[in-house]
Amino acid sequence: MIEVLDGGLSSTIQDDGRFGQYHIGMPPSGAMDGFAHRVANALVGNDADRATIEMTYGGCDLRFDENAVVALAGAAMDGDLGEESIPMWESVAVDAGDELSLEFATTGARTYLAVAGGIDVEPVMGSRSTYTLVGIGGHEGRTLEAGDRLAVGDSAADPADLAGRSISDEHVPEYDETIRIVLGLCEYRLTDDSREELCSTEWKVTPEADRVGYRLEGVELDFEPREQPFGAGPDPSNVVDLGYPVGSIQVPTKPIVLMRDAVTGGGYATVATVISPDRDLLAQCRTHQSIRFEAVSVEEAVEARRRRRERLAEITEGLQ
Amino acid sequence: MAAERIAHKDLPEPRYEHGADDYVFVELDREMSFDANFRSMAITQEIAERDLAGVEEICPGNASYLIRFDPEELAPDELVERLKSVAAETDITEYRWETRVIDFPVLYADEWTHETVMNFRENHQDPEATDLEYSARINGFDSAEAFIDAHSGAPHLVTMMGFVPGLPFCFQMVPRDRQIEVPKYVEPRTNTPSRAVGYGGAFTAVYPVQGAGGYQLYGRTPIEVLDVDQRLPDFAESIVFPQPGDVLNFRRIDREEYDAIREEVEAGSYEYPIKETDFAPEDFFEAPDEYNEKLLEGLYA
Amino acid sequence: MTTHTIEAPMPGVFYRRSDPDEPPYVEEGDSVEAGDVVALIGVMKNFYDVEAEVNGTVTEVLVENETEIDAEAELLTIETD
Incomplete structure (x- = not known):
């Protein structure tokens, strides 16, 4: 078992996500930065879908009741394991009784702690991911608090073989400030100027940006005037309520990028979608950080997705 | 009450829009009507029945629908073609549920x-x-x-x-x-x-x-x-x-x-x-x- | 006597009070003990308690209430005896 001594600012248990339920209004949840989550799992010999602890801005303090192998990936976080400082992107052996104490993230927003065997909570609808709005998944459907006790799953590998593994520096991502998008969905609603401004503006991440959505500050975008269609409602930002892709950008007037715990549909015009590999990068953008959107084609988006998958495969193979 | 009927709505050409690499959004109409909604339900049921490899989520909407898929298994353009062929073969005048x-x-x-x-x-x-x-x-x-x-x-x-x-x-x-x-x-x-x-x-x-x-x-x-x-x-x-x-x-x-x-x-x-x-x-x-x-x-x- | 500066550990919004109707946690001239809450930082609808790290006297509050701050922003100074 792992005992939570301090849950940090906002830490939840996440896996790859809860898919197949979007049609009932259930967002996928799951690790906001799927790349870091998967690398952390790979470092400790886990399959990609094992659950990790996602820590946002502030790290947790944990006490291990049993020997374990752990790895940190994602936002850089200083911390101590017993008397030693703990490295990022490297697997580390933990002795029963050790305490792990993590500080604040210094670059990036989210750090993943993987444990060999995975955090073992009861799956809900096929996933261990926490979805706090309705209180399901993870540990009691909520963020971690002091006193919580987390079980660790069985690891197929011998712990002696797992510690001390790291990934090469070239695979450690740089948290870039350019986020690639594909324009589309209800993008016809924007004026030509606003469509251009979406990609030329330096957008600032607001303090509210969280697992539900990244609200951005910049310019106000304008809509083409029209007689609103029946059922949409009179505001120019309104459309007849429709499904929102994860990663889509809706524009009440200033953009909100929908993240992994977002609403699945509604009546705001969506004008573009962040490509799947860059959703990981956006999840590492911090409050007050500036970002830019770069419009790419669907083909480029698929190519970037393929590269991400191949890179993860290369990392995993390199560790075996 | 007066014997009112509901007039059928002629739907425009659907718009097939890409939500980045892994979503396709299909707008059947910009305004709400029973025709658009029944079409959304009929088409999404047919897509589910065809059990297309690579299609991961099928979400009917009011006057639209949304598909999530794996573009490395089913190319985005290929998916759109399949959706168009489902649409061509779906006739809601015979649709019952x-x-x-x-x-x-x-x-x-x-x-x-x-x-x-x-x-x-x-x-x-x-x-x-x-x-x-x-x-x-x-x-x-x-x-x-x-x-x-x-x-x-x-x-x-x-x-x-x-x-x-x-x-x-x-x-x-x-x-x-x-x-x-x-x-x-x-x-x-x-x-x-x-x-x-x-x-x-x-x-x-x-x-x-x-x-x-x-x-x-x-x-x-x-x-x-x-x-x-x-x-x-x-x-x-x-x-x-x-x-x-x-x-x-x-x-x-x-x-x-x-x-x-x-x-x-x-x-x-x-x-x-x-x-x-x-x-x-x-x-x-x-x-x-x-x-x-x-x-x-x-x-x- | 040494001056100790408290820095923000993360970005967010700086709050001097727990609630708009409450008095500030500390005013300049107040004496504080290590562990006392002196301010809050709000981010993602969560609030982090900024605590004094030393015993001493608050000499200066460097940031206005409800200002957006970055990580490592200097928040207030405490002079130790």
Whole structure:
């Protein structure tokens, strides 16, 4: 078992996500930065879908009741394991009784702690991911608090073989400030100027940006005037309520990028979608950080997705 | 009542739009109509039946639908081609489905949503009125009472699920000139009680859980649309109760009945009164009021 | 006597009070003990307690209430005895 001594600012248990339920209004949840989550799992010999602890801005303090192998990936976080400082992107052996104490993230927003065997909570609808709005998944459907006790799953590998593994520096991502998008969905609603401004503006991440959505500050975008269609409602930002892709950008007037715990549909015009590999990068953008959107084609988006998958495969193979 | 029929709507060419690498959004029409919705339901059912490799989520919408897929298994353009061929082969004049006609009790003008409505007055279109009074006025009703009579006077079809788990978007089963239409809040509320019954655009929504919201609020239901612990008998199969294609009959109840039903819900023993029947769109279009009456027949026996 | 500066560990919004109707946690001239909450930082609708790390006297509050701040922003100074 792992005992939570301090849950940090906002830490939840996440896996790859809860898919197949979007049609009932259930967002996928799951690790906001799927790349870091998967690398952390790979470092400790886990399959990609094992659950990790996602820590946002502030790290947790944990006490291990049993020997374990752990790895940190994602936002850089200083911390101590017993008397030693703990490295990022490297697997580390933990002795029963050790305490792990993590500080604040210094670059990036989210750090993943993987444990060999995975955090073992009861799956809900096929996933261990926490979805706090309705209180399901993870540990009691909520963020971690002091006193919580987390079980660790069985690891197929011998712990002696797992510690001390790291990934090469070239695979450690740089948290870039350019986020690639594909324009589309209800993008016809924007004026030509606003469509251009979406990609030329330096957008600032607001303090509210969280697992539900990244609200951005910049310019106000304008809509083409029209007689609103029946059922949409009179505001120019309104459309007849429709499904929102994860990663889509809706524009009440200033953009909100929908993240992994977002609403699945509604009546705001969506004008573009962040490509799947860059959703990981956006999840590492911090409050007050500036970002830019770069419009790419669907083909480029698929190519970037393929590269991400191949890179993860290369990392995993390199560790075996 | 006058023998009104619902005119078919000629739908425009659908728009196939890419949501980055892993979504395709298909807009069947920009405005809401039964035709667009029945087409969304028929096409998405057909896509599900074809069981296309690479398709991961199929989400019918009010007048659109959304597909999530793996573009490395099924190329985006290839998917769009498949969707177009499904569309070409789907004819909704022959489309029928088994529907559930469901009694849906609502305490209109309840104290909880009233308090919420009054707490968010400063940003409302009409700060001097309640949401019910405002909606009544802009839709040409003499009073909130008359408005409630209209809202509960004909059943509503669940045309989409979403926003949050269990939330049904419902479109009233009346001709266009009797459809209620209202704006959403100027600024979304930061709070809405759970089980609130609200309205935005041309849709009624039932909020499963407490949270943000932008619909005009009219009342509260004692029954659940989401039960994550699956305690209630009607949730044995799924954590959410409504499904697209269900017919909800919003029935005005008083506080006494609200409390009595709420007690049953909390005890885990409440069961939705449901009548199962076939839904025949053409008969509905031809004589909606008569058809609705027939749908409700026996529900309250 | 040494001056100790408290820095923000993360970006967010700086709050001097727990609630707009409450008095500030500390005013200049107040004496504080290590572990006392002296301010809050709000981010993602969560609030982090900024605590004094030393015993001493608050000499200066460097940031206005409800200002957006970055990580490592200097928040207030405490002079130790």
